[in-house]
Amino acid sequence: MDNDYKLKYYVIDKKDDELLDFSKVFNNDNPIYLEIGSGKGELIQLQSFFLKNINFVGVEIKSKRILNTIKKLDIVHNKNVRLLNLFIDERVKDWVKAKTVEQIIIFHPDPWPKRKHFNRRLIQHAFIDSLSYLLKNNGILKISTDHPDYAEWIIKHFRERDEYIPLFNDESRLIFPEDHFTTYFDELKASEGYPPQFLYYKKIKDIER
């Protein structure tokens, strides 16, 4: 299939002057699963193929990775995917409608292991505010990380929030969930001795602030 056609189909052309409404983008009201940092698109390709009644939105800042993703997708088998080529941060409130996402997926976010770079980590309280803005009540947030220190950082941040409850304990976070689609990166890190930790949360209420 022609790449220009696929680009037009898959990449959301976000208008600056209106809030993005996913039900209009997909022309239906199926649940939205939003993947932040969708990388080269391995997960979105698999999930969209097997879960046809879900709409998947991949957000990725690197345009080359958006192109890699598009190469993996085809309009018959991955009709239910759209991509946003942008850096998602707390300004999300300015461009997308609130509480329209059923599930947010953040797998293997960059760990920024050096202390002087901790402020670049995606999981910060201002960013969690944005996740809460996007998620519907009872929506699920799925985070995985192969970096033990980052796992502790994430757990500490969510412990300080009362709008989320963890869906894991110290044992279960090390077990691949039944509904997980294992990726190349999961397997690579596990073979290097860094198995992913699955830190899943449920949003139980809106932020009180």
Ligand SMILES: C[S@@+](CC[C@H](N)C(=O)[O-])C[C@H]1O[C@@H](n2cnc3c(N)ncnc32)[C@H](O)[C@@H]1O
């Ligand atoms: C370590 S990679 C993981 C990719 C993929 N999730 C996986 O499991 O293989 C992190 C990805 O997130 C992207 N990224 C990081 N912060 C982002 C942000 N705020 N908005 C959009 N993309 C982001 C990076 O460009 C990179 O492709």
